[in-house]
Amino acid sequence: MIEVQGLTKRYGPTTAVEALSFEVRPGAVTGFLGPNGSGKSTTMRMIMGLDRPDEGKALVAGRRYGELRWPLREVGALLEARTFHPGRSARAHLTALAAGGGIRPARVDEVLAAVGLSGVAGRRAGTYSLGMAQRLGIAAALLGDPGVLLFDEPVNGLDPEGVRWIRELMKSLAAEGRTVLLSSHLISEMALTADHLVVIGQGRLLADTTVRELTTRGRSLEEAFFALTGASADYRGAAHPTYRGATADHQGTAADHHEVASAIDAAPERNDR
Numbered sequence: 001m002i003e004v005q006g007l008t009k010r011y012g013p014t015t016a017v018e019a020l021s022f023e024v025r026p027g028a029v030t031g032f033l034g035p036n037g038s039g040k041s042t043t044m045r046m047i048m049g050l051d052r053p054d055e056g057k058a059l060v061a062g063r064r065y066g067e068l069r070w071p072l073r074e075v076g077a078l079l080e081a082r083t084f085h086p087g088r089s090a091r092a093h094l095t096a097l098a099a100g101g102g103i104r105p106a107r108v109d110e111v112l113a114a115v116g117l118s119g120v121a122g123r124r125a126g127t128y129s130l131g132m133a134q135r136l137g138i139a140a141a142l143l144g145d146p147g148v149l150l151f152d153e154p155v156n157g158l159d160p161e162g163v164r165w166i167r168e169l170m171k172s173l174a175a176e177g178r179t180v181l182l183s184s185h186l187i188s189e190m191a192l193t194a195d196h197l198v199v200i201g202q203g204r205l206l207a208d209t210t211v212r213e214l215t216t217r218g219r220s221l222e223e224a225f226f227a228l229t230g231a232s233a234d235y236r237g238a239a240h241p242t243y244r245g246a247t248a249d250h251q252g253t254a255a256d257h258h259e260v261a262s263a264i265d266a267a268p269e270r271n272d273r
């Protein structure tokens, strides 16, 4: 269980997250959706104790991250790809994490097998493709066999086989009774993967509902998402040709939003940090 209670985070003049409250329950995949810059990553970082909220709190299994005795055994997260030392092998990276996290060493080979990296576990992780790096990040998240898992855009840059693998993994983790919070820009993928949805815009909660309920609000989940987020979208990537004319105060038409969404989906990786 994840409990987000009145979270607010400001970066100078920017309010990234504002009075945000929601719960993520076990046994389901909860999708975390919102336009670019709506505060998804910041929220996940606060849940993981990587950013300090200005107001409110985030609890995992009833405690703040910093209060967890063995955090890796309670909560695992893939927040950014390539958070490992490039000169280290995958096995060495996971072995070091296990040693620091009070996790039995044999677990390393179990998670390497679970993510399909056993055959390349001795290779320097810096030589890994994006898909392999994502798998290593997921292995690290699974290392402590935690009941709570967070994934920030895990399908970013993956090929169709990788996307399907992630989808099935998310579902199986939820079916095991775990709490799974998954952010993605790919609404079509979210429709296939998630049971529940938390939608935010400009750091504020816009919807906390089931995929089924939100889908019935429009002709599709995508339509319903645009109807919900249209007024709060803040597309700053104006350099991209498809964004031309889209400004922060541009309310736009459904067609505009579709164009922008296609551009977001096509963008290989975030470049705002």
Ligand SMILES: Nc1ncnc2c1ncn2[C@@H]1O[C@H](COP(=O)(O)OP(=O)(O)OP(=O)(O)O)[C@@H](O)[C@H]1O
Residues within 6 Å of the ligand: 011, 014, 015, 016, 034, 035, 036, 037, 038, 039, 040, 041, 042, 043, 270, 272
């Ligand atoms: N370290 C930081 N310093 C300053 N501003 C930040 C920082 N991190 C995030 N922000 C700002 O906070 C807002 C929310 O950003 P965040 O990355 O949480 O959004 P997001 O929903 O994850 O976006 P995306 O979908 O593009 O990944 C944005 O305006 C962003 O520019």
